Amino acid sequence: MKRKTFSAAAMTLLIPAMLNLSCSEKRTTAHVSDSVDYNLHIRPILSDRCFKCHGPDANQRKAHLRLDTPEGAMAALKDNPSAHAILPGDPAKSEVYLRLVTTDTAEVMPPVKSNLKINEHEIALIKKWIEQGAKYKPHWAFIPPKSTPPPDVENTAWGHNEIDQFILAKLEANGLEPNEEADKERLLKRVSFDLTGLPPSLALQDKFMADASPDAYAHVVDELLAQPQYGEKMATYWMDVARYADSHGYQDDGLRTMWPWRDWVIHAFNANYPYDRFITWQLAGDLLPNPTKEQLLATGFNRNHKITQEGGVIDEEYRVEYVTDRTNTFGKAFLALTFECAKCHDHKYDPILQQDYYSTFSFFNQVPEKGLVGDITLASLADPPNMKISTADVEKILTFINKKDTAAVPVMIMKDAPAKRPTYILKRGVYDAHGDRVSVGLPKAIMPFDSTVYGNNRLGLARWLTDKKNPLTARVFVNRMWQEFFGRGLVKTAGDFGMQGEMPSHPELLDWLALDFVNNGWDVKRLLKQFVTSAAYRQSSVVSPKKLATDPENILLSHSTRARMSAENVRDMALASSGLLTKDIGGPSIKPYQPKGIWESSTSGRGVLARYVQDHGDKLYRRGLYCFIKRTVPPPSMLVFDGSNRDQCEVKRLRTNTPLQALVLMNDPVVLESARVFAEKLLQEKSTVEQKTVTAFRAIVARNPKAEELKILMTYFDDEKKVFEASPEKAKQYINAGEYPFANITDVASLAALMQVVHTIYNMEESITKV
Template identity: 55%
Template sequence: MKARPIYTVLSLFGLISFFAACQSEKQENLVLNGEDQISYNFHIRPILSDKCFACHGPDANKREANLRLDQEESAFEALEESPGKFALVQGDIQKSEVYHRITSQDPNEQMPPPNSNLSLSEEEIALIKGWIEQGAQYEPHWAFVKPEKNLPQSNSEWANNEIDLFIEAKLEAVGLSPNPPAKPHELIKRASLDLTGLPPSIELLDRLANFEGEVSYEEYLDYLLEQETFGEKLAILWMDISRYADSYGYQDDNIRTQWPYRDWVIHAFNENLPYDDFLTWQLAGDLLPNASKEQILATAFNRNHKYTEEGGVIDEEYRIEYVLDKTNTFSKGILGITMECAQCHDHKYDPFSQKEYFELFAFFNNSPEKGYEGDVSISKPAKTPILWIEQEDTEKILSFINHQDTSKLSVSVMGELDETEKRTTYILDRGVYDAPTEPVDPSTPTAIFEFPDQFEKNRLGLASWATHQDNPLTARVFVNLIWQEIFGTGIVKSAGDFGMQGDLPSHPELLDWLAVDFMENDWDIKRLFKLILSSATYQQSAKIQKDHLKIDPENKYLARSPRLRLPAENIQDLVLASSGLLYPEIGGPSVKPYQPAGIWESASSGRGELATYIQDGGKDLYRRGLYNFIKLTVPPPKAIIFDSSNRDRCEVGRGRTNTPLQALVMMNDPMILEASRVLASRLIAEESSSEKAIESAFTRILCRAMTSEEKNLLSAYFEDQVARFENQPDQVFETLNVGEYPLREKDVNSKVAAMMQVIVSLYNLEETITKI
């Protein structure tokens, strides 16, 4: 018998684990909703959405038998094609045609039909049967219901704040207990990485020790939240959402100058601008009364999409593409819904019609921007409408912009056509730019929250609608994003899809409580971070217990702190900071770091300023990963290898893969080798012995003290490398000659080269680039 390939066995094991996890989740949900209670939202809707709504859902063009199972009224009506029969009859499975169809073996009767390649499992059929017997009670989709602030009853001794009450209740329900607290050095590093994206310095580690001295953990959080690096860390998330890039995309992909917008985002987070204002300024800062240049600059959020500079394109086609992008970014990044699915037809799963899509589109359809302003030969670094930033602006209201010379800056921002010039928005047949049908006025999906009559039908009114206390999505979506930033996975795993095809919240009551609490406290972002980081949930150890893996392998119930690899940008930041190479300047233009030769040129039209890659030098090589130049057709390869966004569209979350390419980067990237060389030369010169140098390197990089076993292992490796370089002296300079940081002649010796190898090994430890 032929041996079964190992990957086949692993795949089979993975499938078994997946189905076991699914069954476990169903059973757990049943327990949480009462031993015999079946919830439409948490048990039935996901089944119907996956298996039934394509033919019996919101899309009228694809609907069969005029039956909608997503709406209670339709589901209980008499069937048009079967007089006297009903799809659902409350409490009676014998009279419910749905039950007969899903249990039928007749291909002509069976639902879903065999040719759909969909089928229901025995567990799913049992859930639907039980639901009908219990009265087939429909519920509004959870995400479209205004959140309420209810706390579980508890006498918890473990909880630090309200978050922990929800977490503990769910852990008890699934048979888990929380982990013991993390060690102080783990918390110090964890909080620093979460709030600043940087490792704590040796001095800070020594000063904080066990939080038994002059600084408490709470005071440490306050200190981190006041650092300017807080804005840089959080800006990475918002750059992904706002699809920020330094080029226009498409074939020519020439340079653009949107970086003052990035400076504004960093500034806004550091100043703790309330989230409702943060959104309003970005959506409609130009429409505010007596709008300042700062408020207008914020509207660059809407203009970060791709632009074409290719001759021969149709202006209106691309202008429509730009408005579509604005609409989709708003719906995904701010509302957490997949409105783009309704561009060409009614949404197949969510209660959004194509008409409602273009009503939302209409808010963005009256900007005076053009689809085509000329080809790359007459390219401009910003497209109409443009905000011009003078030197005096950067000395006054825009002082946060890091601009070193006296030239004017240009940024693409929003503007609004005069009443006499305003466009009429039409529903576009199949979403095609040149196929207008009926006209529509600006409005929002009624299933979410009715657009109030008192709001102006422009982007400012849309911002007011989005941040209204009755809007069920905006606050939920943002607190979920922050939860995802900290714990790796949101309370709703599908952070960009709160609709019926999205994941159900693991802790729905906690999500609602956080959303309401966030709004009640003036949309205070820093307070939200501190609340989460102050919880006992956050402060748990990351140690994995056997029962964790058995009951909750994904750790969605948080019986332990998650182990998460750092984002691509923060891996760079950690290496630069721990080596002493980091240039800490805040803001300013993007920089071009080390990059393999030929990558840009192979993906370029050969025209424009970015046809050839010109690497920056000096201190610019040592800036944070946030400032790496993003060329849309060729994003920074190292960052992409570590799962960063390519920025060509709005993204609200990143994957975390584990590939051999990542190990190759960590072992061979010039920046990592250069950082290792620079740190090695400093430690050999400053420390009294190689043991002290190794100890210092270890603490700087891993933010903890070595164990005796680690000390012996690293010391032996160092001595081994010293012997190697002494036996092969020709390799010393070859090893050390990496990067542009000056290599002093006195540092070209076997000890520095050996210490460099030790430090490279430390940077390649899994623990180094993992938040534990």
């Protein structure tokens, strides 16, 4: 049936969700610093406004002028040997400055037709920088992290670990104070969702609230980190990075079986594999000495890209496309650099030459794969190279894989061909336009690659990546994890540490975390425990007008940031709180409730995925992590909540607020069924309606309701019960939600009314928000 609108009483609780709008960014013009820093002040201006025409890309360079290097910027101009773009110490004789301040529209830079402008404050910065000697520095991200001791702070009573000293020093420098610690109920909800992706159980809530010891919070953090659901939560993030899906993509979008690799990722996080091992096995597990089946399975990371099964395609064109995907994914996933920009030409902003791109490409170009293998039939579930996982493997070796049937499961993995395939620069990126031949290598600006030291294959690539001297690997990972827990990375552009990316908000903290992470064995659980036990993480999310005006994006972290849960967690919250959640770890993906006809309207009409065949029974109640991802038609309810379609590597999801999200929560069968089942369970308890309502509120929102909230919900129950008593058929129709077996409850009006109350609580903004 179509859902009716909520009553006025219920709307009182729901209005905040509809007003959850993002704050507009506010810009202020600061005074010119006494000491102007190239990386902090100048490079962002030049990169954004100048490097496209005067940067690394020689093919696009204008006037033979290069401004991204000191040699280029300070050399005599080709058209006027007596002039220089930049003359250190003398802005009046620096053509860069003169072109910025001229009123001649034919001479001014950036050109009028570019629609780019440099404001007065930025011009003043450039002038002072030139006056101070125009000192260039390597890009901050390519300078190895420096060990900086935590700074001294005035408020020595605040803080639980070194993270807090870095945060507090910046707050004090900007005249702000940190918030008080969040109350225990909200703090428990926050850390439970961050570490497991699930709401805290009522038993855990009771236990934590009753524990008055100073170590109560630390104990609950350890308990959550030890739960197997921790691995599921971490794997959800990694699926986006690895572009995991259950179909090949492209038009036919046939079935693939990569879920055993997903089971390995869950296992690796739960077993707390060091991050260097975690990424080495995924990049090159097959090249380790005498690789185990687990190490081979880990390399499925490289085979998660889209694969075509359409007849008539040019085989080499698509084979090159797969190698391109692996190269681009490597650049973004591990280095946070836009490698893809150098596929067709030298990078316009970052020091990545087209030759560098194809030297990196060469590492992934040795797989004996084809662009088109098999067809849309089941025979092509796993294109070669692949491995088959048998029941014996699961019983003896790969014990973490949740395989219940006896048939062997084929999984795509990596394996290099015996003969080395030559790699060429592809002119303009065209698959058959071969230029110069290249050998394996990486951009020198990051860190030199010596094949005699590291090796000339993917294992050498992994060794280079996990070398302690690599300036990017640890920084990139700790920043991504910070983004997951604090809502915004220390580098906001988590996928771009290049010159077009943003500078770190707390550079010393980023470096301290990166070095501490590496020096302590790349221990992921230790890193996350540092995050969640810090005072910075434990702050209240209440924001004062002063803080909102001073720091609208909460870059300085003067309070906790409210953020809506991920698409998967919205589903998980409903299932877990109602008791419906199936807690099996791993296994094949499932097909939950979905509107009819979506697959059928977007399919070629061929293959086993031409029609959507919904699952039943316990499979319907599995976590969002396990929902079947068909690339051409991803799960619609998850897309509404900004879920990924997994077409390519994604390190940060968008976060939107739209009316469609409210419509999903009001009408999604998962939410309605959860409300019905939860209401049935509550009615079977020996308690008052008020006590039942409190139990539901605690299970969903993870705190006790306020007196006013409880009053609204009780009034709503009474009103709805009267409506359903007057219309029994309407009550029966309303409770007819989902396939879970119905309890034998004769008071249908009370059941329908209580279901309405539970459903209203599910629709509260706070229910789907980390507060």
